Amino acid sequence: MAVQTVASTGSSTVDLGPAAALSCRECGHRVPLGPVFACEECFGPLEIAYDFSGYDTEELRARIESGPANIWRYAPLLPVPANVADKPNINPGWTKLVKADNLARELGVTGGLYVKDDSGNPTHSFKDRVVAQALEAARAFGFTTLSCSSTGNLAGAVGAAAARAGFRSCVFIPHDLEQGKVVMAAVYGGELVGIEGNYDDVNRFCSELIGDPAGEGWGFVNVNLRPYYAEGSKTLAYEICEQLGWRLPDQIVVPIASGSQLTKIDKGLQELIKLGLVEDRPYKIFGAQAEGCSPVSTAFKAGHDVVRPQKPDTIAKSLAIGNPADGPYVLDIARRTGGAVEDVTDEQVVAAIKLLARTEGIFAETAGGVTVGVTKKLIDDGVLDPSKTTVVLNTGDGLKTLDAVAGTGLTATIRPTLDSFREAGLA
Amino acid sequence: MAVQTVASTGSSTVDLGPAAALSCRECGHRVPLGPVFACEECFGPLEIAYDFSGYDTEELRARIESGPANIWRYAPLLPVPANVADKPNINPGWTKLVKADNLARELGVTGGLYVKDDSGNPTHSFKDRVVAQALEAARAFGFTTLSCSSTGNLAGAVGAAAARAGFRSCVFIPHDLEQGKVVMAAVYGGELVGIEGNYDDVNRFCSELIGDPAGEGWGFVNVNLRPYYAEGSKTLAYEICEQLGWRLPDQIVVPIASGSQLTKIDKGLQELIKLGLVEDRPYKIFGAQAEGCSPVSTAFKAGHDVVRPQKPDTIAKSLAIGNPADGPYVLDIARRTGGAVEDVTDEQVVAAIKLLARTEGIFAETAGGVTVGVTKKLIDDGVLDPSKTTVVLNTGDGLKTLDAVAGTGLTATIRPTLDSFREAGLA
Known part of the structure; x- marks a missing residue:
């Protein structure tokens, strides 16, 4: 072209x-x-x-905090005109950062576990x-x-x-x-x-x-x-830090499709540090893939700098990019920050979707199952530190990938009588 | 019982x-x-x-405005303890009030048209x-x-x-x-x-x-x-008024299932007036039903005070309550405020879902099709005043009632060539 x-x-x-x-x-x-x-x-x-020259840190912070409850609160940090909030747009963002205490207990996380739940966006994905x-x-x-x-x-x-x-x-x-x-x-x-x-x-x-x-x-x-x-993904980093009280998380787990989102989250965190909006301290970024499309994870584990394309075969279709353009940058960021890239099987994805729904009432798309599943795996393997503040991204909505959990169903079927209810052991 | x-x-x-x-x-x-x-x-x-005795209006307003971005900002007006926001809950609310200028143009509304979009809640319904x-x-x-x-x-x-x-x-x-x-x-x-x-x-x-x-x-x-x-529905009234800048809308169009939501919205508006949070001026509440389950609309038009049960037969399943418990109260509120209760056919529901999606990018559940469809009908019939500020409720998400618009599909199918693209008249 x-x-x-x-x-x-x-x-x-x-x-x-x-x-x-x-x-x-x-x-x-x-x-x-x-x-x-x-x-x-x-x-x-x-x-x-x-x-960004000419920005005063505390003026900028105050301007952001008094802005609208969507990504345009960060207009001073984005490629948009200052009056962007007045123009007709879908106005996404400022989604919930859920303190996931039940999930933390199940995974053994003691340092604070949060789910950034982007299913709350207008069309329910990031x-x-x-x-x-x-x-x-x-x-x-x-x-x-x-x-x-x-x-x-x-x-x-x-x-x-x-x-x-x-x-x-x-x-x-x-x-x-x-x-x-x-x-x-x-x-x-x-x-x-x-x-x-x-x-x-x-x-x-x-x-x-x-x-x-x-x-x-x-x-x-x-x-x-x-x-x-691509810059839109920076807003995930901004929101996470502001919602943590203008604080960097210690660890973030991000799904990898093209890899762009992960690189822009890193860019956003770096900007916040340079602008003085958060304290400059180390953070680790972890990338999450499905085993059936894990070119970046494979390269990370092999110690390679280049990413070898794969033919995707996974239920996590929104992450199924076999030749991710930003793969090399992802490898660099994961290594530079002390993070990692890991993958999970489709079975682990489904189990993680159910785990998140059961513990936190959040019904994630398959991509959310990938990040939660990888988080669990990284903790089990001792790679992710459970005593540190950890944020896991859910980038989409389970209603869009119902097939993944189609096996879920009735726990019992009874006649409309109390006797039948008791027989089923539900009392 | x-x-x-x-x-x-x-x-x-x-x-x-x-x-x-x-x-x-x-x-x-x-x-x-x-x-x-x-x-x-x-x-x-x-x-x-x-x-509510002992509340100072401006103190209360400030307390609400500095509260969380969910229904618990209204904790002082709800049956919940003051520290409710600290307890684990799904934390719904503070959903978008979308200024629907494109829809307003299509419907001929000049006084300001808004969609209160409750598909933004955690499980995507009110x-x-x-x-x-x-x-x-x-x-x-x-x-x-x-x-x-x-x-x-x-x-x-x-x-x-x-x-x-x-x-x-x-x-x-x-x-x-x-x-x-x-x-x-x-x-x-x-x-x-x-x-x-x-x-x-x-x-x-x-x-x-x-x-x-x-x-x-x-x-x-x-x-x-x-x-x-039932009191949870009051928060819709609170949010609409606060999002309008602590102002009552002139007209609200609310779907009717049991009728509870409509009565609680009226209760919420009355409370805001009594507490001095909004100016005391007239507002009209309109109820919306699907023709296939329209017991309240039927009673309203017949001038009856009682609601005769119907056997529901409509695609708007979330509104399909044939014997609505709060029907008589709804009739009373619609008449007292100078509103009305109207119904639309399933075909009009589908057309309204598409109209809202096409004009505002909001994909509503069938219940949202009912309120938008009824709004259009009431304007066409001269019942709803297009020169007044009007709020229409969308209480659910189109992803949950995909069947209603299953007829929607590809606008063209082409081969992957520029010639085929031109032949299809898409250039």
């Missing part, structure tokens, strides 16, 4: 708040803000570079955070259509956000997706296009479309808007 | 904050707080009587509000099992809240419920008992169980804890 240069977009004067430029993660080359995602010098990934961010970039660049390729959560998030903000949406999915997932994406009334092919074919087609005049005015949230989109 | 008297429970010294006593809605007879729900004098329904309330009463009365009869949302809310709070739960459902609904209730790991019979049989059995020694120590959230449970 053609790498657009910024000059051609004429978008260097956009107001995206503290976002100052795009900077190549590999070679450091800087270009003005625009709908581009790959470095023109080395083809490395571009990410947002900020100008994707609302990144899509809301991409939407603001799309608005700034004058795009009128919001698009993506997806097999699930992202389709709903894009459809909903576009509807709220008055954008056209056009979402591409494999044509043979399960009917339930199609309905969840189609209900928002945008274009929902089935592609005759698998998810790779869908992605390849989207890349072609971006380079073609037919794709002009289209913002693909996770392609040409990816640098902006 | 035997009506327990309070003396036998010895629970008159429980600390439930400002809750002073139970008072009969029919004859005004007062009894001490306890797990009772029917008046021993006239068998009328008991409800909470409060002692039931979390009432169950959280019942749980605190159960704790105060020393119950150790939380129970209910249910065909859907309530089962999940009880299962989740009990899990978080460390209660045993035992939920009774008809044995032949759809597998998806069974899974949503079963995942929390409590007892889930299928009763061989229909929902009426389940209810009858639960009533027997309460009067039997086998049911000792059991809190049935919507039976012996009903006076406490």
Whole structure:
């Protein structure tokens, strides 16, 4: 696909708040803000570079604390205009950080265990955070259509956000997706296009479309808007620290799909430290994968710096990216912070979903089963320190992956009489 | 079923904050707080009587505003101890009040249209509000099992809240419920008992169980804890007014199942007026039903004071109560405030779900389709004033009633080529 240069977009004067430029993660080359995602010098990934100079720590803290109960409370730290909260958007975030005392008891955690429960977002996954961010970039660049390729959560998030903000949406999915997932994406009334092919074919087609005049005015949230989109995950780090009373957790367990979320959580924590909003002390970041799609975990355990692609085969479909773009960065962060990357079997995922539901009343998507399952495994193996404050991410909602726990059912069937009730041993 | 008297429970010294006593809605007879729900004098329904004396308006407002981002910010106005936020509970509420400008344009509302979106609650329905309330009463009365009869949302809310709070739960459902609904209730790991019979049989059995020694120590959230449970709906009124900047809306559209929610919203608004937290000015409350279960709407239109039971036949299952206990009170409130009760067909419910999703990115349960559909109908009929501030309730999540919009699907299917894309007219 053609790498657009910024000059051609004429978008260097956009107001995206503290976002100052795009900077190549590999070679450091800087270009003005625009709908581009790959470095023109080395083809490395571009990410947002900020100008946070001039912020007074306590003024900033007060401004955040008096902000809205969603991600826009952190507008001064995001690539969005200062008045972002006044614009129509899906307004995700400020989800619950649940003190999970029952789960802590079961896992033997004594230092405080928390679940950051992103099923509380508008379309019930963390994707609302990144899509809301991409939407603001799309608005700034004058795009009128919001698009993506997806097999699930992202389709709903894009459809909903576009509807709220008055954008056209056009979402591409494999044509043979399960009917339930199609309905969840189609209900928002945008274009929902089935592609005759698998998810790779869908992605390849989207890349072609971006380079073609037919794709002009289209913002693909996770392609040409990816640098902006990805920043949405920083808000998870901000919220966790603020909800802990402006304190870094000792340990965080994060699911790995492309790996972007984990790297942005690290970026967010580093920013809070540099801005003086939290005390500078060590923290460890742990990555969680399903065994059936564990390229990063495999590389971590083998001591490799590169990630060898895998063909996914797991019930944790929202994490099933066999060739994760940010895999090497994840390995670096896990090693640098003293964390680890681990994986669990599908059976352990299901057991962990049930464990979290039974102990905390939180019904997680399979991705949440992966993080809880990996947390348990890391504790059992002595890798994760149970005496430290630990935060586990649940990034989605169990209602979207009901099949994973389809075996769950009635504990008893009785006739509508007290005798039958007693016979069943329920009294 | 035997009506327990309070003396036998010895629970008159429980600390439930400002809750002073139970008072009969029919004859005004007062009894001490306890797990009772029917008046021993006239068998009328008991409800909470409060002692709000000694509250200073501005102190109270400041205390609420600095409270947690959930229903416990209103602890001074609820039957809960002052330290309720420190106890393990599901902590629902403080859901979004969405300014629905796109929907307003489609419906011709110029005075400001808002959707109170209770799909943002922990188990994605307003039931979390009432169950959280019942749980605190159960704790105060020393119950150790939380129970209910249910065909859907309530089962999940009880299962989740009990899990978080460390209660045993035992939920009774008809044995032949759809597998998806069974899974949503079963995942929390409590007892889930299928009763061989229909929902009426389940209810009858639960009533027997309460009067039997086998049911000792059991809190049935919507039976012996009903006076406490029902108060949870007041928080919808509190939140709407606070989110409007401590202002009463001119018009509210509320779904009717038992009718309890509508009556408690009115109670909540009246309390805010009496406490001086909002200006005393007129408001109108409108009730919404599905045509296939419209006993209250039918009575309203016929000018009757009593509600004639109906046999429900509608896709809006969460509202399908054919003999609504609070029907007469709803009629009284709709007439007294100058509101109305209206109903829509299942087709209109589906169209309204899609309308709300397409305009605001909110995927509502069928009950939300009922309120949006009724709002549209009332505007079209000149009953609801489009120049006034109007709030419409969405009480549940579309993910739980996917079947209602199962007809929604792909807008196009193409091959993964730009030619195929152009042929489909998508460029």
